[in-house]
Amino acid sequence: MTTRFVDRAVIHLAAGSGGNGCASVHREKFKPLGGPDGGNGGQGGDVLLVVDPGVHTLLDFHFRPHARAGNGKQGQGGNRNGAAGESLELRVPEGTVVLTEDGEVLADLVGAGTTFVAAKGGRGGLGNAALASRARKAPGFALLGEEGEERDLVLELRSMADVGLLGFPSAGKSSLISVLSAAKPKIADYPFTTLVPNLGVVTAGETVFTMADVPGLIPGASAGKGLGLDFLRHIERCAVLVHVIDCATYEAGRDPLSDLDALEDELARYTPALGDSMEDRPRVVVLNKVDVPDAAELAEFVRPDLEARGMRVFEISTVSRQGLRELTYALGDIVEQTRAQRPAAEPTKIVLAPPAVDDSGFSIEPDPADPEGYVVRGPRPERWVRQTDFSNDEAVGYLGDRLNRLGVEEELARMGAEPGCRVTIGDYTFDWEPSTPGAVTHLAGRGSDPRLEQNHRVSAAERKQARRERRSERWAGGGSAADMTDDETDETEER
């Protein structure tokens, strides 16, 4: 069996947006002044990655890298909440590693059914029924649904083989896998013949194990030289490492001992992305091409040195097939031992959501893009701004109240912000009009609220630019319906 796989794909995901809340007033014959009855918007659908043992490659993502989940529906009058958007499940193979474009590992998907929330749907906005309070009996506004998360992620499939072959280019790795298994990889006398890993299934008596043939390694690989990191990535998961050493090379500066040192050196320099050091991984040395008389002689010569280093050494030839049986059974034994030590199979159906963040805080910093401006950061202020319909003064007033209650205004004053200065929260910039200290009104009626007057709605390009300038730690967006009620909780407290 030979499995050739596309082992890396960049995907672009868009979760569904939340539906807007509805502002509606109950109307009935003879009852002209009913209460607010606008329902909440539905939650946007998530984009999920789900491990499916029936999927073996990332090929589909190669052809279809874009995926989008359904949007939540708008709330409606009569207290009808909008339906949630449909989540999208993308099937990925066992052993898929999810990374950011910067290479940060987000998840390592093992176990059938394991699910990763790759892009979180936006929250639906509260309708005016949910926003009503004693102080605000009939809110003339509702909250907007939030946009769904958009994410570019990298998927990598790391070989899950039991045995990983490593060696210089042309050492005979592909040849070895071809004689030990039914795999028929490309074999040629030029370096880097193998560009993608090949998996072979090897049988040693009762033991059946997989072997991965990976591209050749050259010094500097751990720093990305040759196929470098691509190569190393694939042996991270292998329980047993086999150094395949070419005893018949005439290349200057190459001999079995220095080849082995170079390979070990690269391994030591490589930091596995999955955090599991390869130092303690069992390894054996295969001295290949002993069908060549000079090579056989050299192998005999270096064997004691290698053994003195504690290595198990096998002299083989993939051409004459000598030494193969012994090697196969020895590998089978080691694989059995590592299997026995391995913890029990992972439970299935784990759902990996982005870690919950403490979203209660906020911070204010001088705006790097404006000498007199400030930038307010925090999951809640940013979310509240996104939820605000700026064409509705009452909604803007409500935002002002929320920010006030959180202490944003107080903190701005403490930092010496001057009235009229520009304050940016998320994608919006306001002129700051502080309310009189000590006389903060929590009750915004209908009509204009002078404290927050939105200047302009910035264009996407401006936003991007400003974001770049202000770049710093960002909060993981998203969140659950729980935080939605959370906002309302402190409202309740205050009431």
Ligand SMILES: Nc1nc2c(ncn2[C@@H]2O[C@H](COP(=O)(O)OP(=O)(O)OP(=O)(O)O)[C@@H](O)[C@H]2O)c(=O)[nH]1
């Ligand atoms: N004489 C002899 N030649 C061998 C033996 N094993 C492999 N070769 C030759 O060595 C060359 C390289 O073999 P491959 O199996 O392609 O080597 P590789 O390690 O997979 O090389 P890359 O994929 O480039 O890293 C080929 O020309 C093979 O025919 C052997 O046991 N004896």
Ligand SMILES: [Mg+2]
């Ligand atoms: Mg090869």
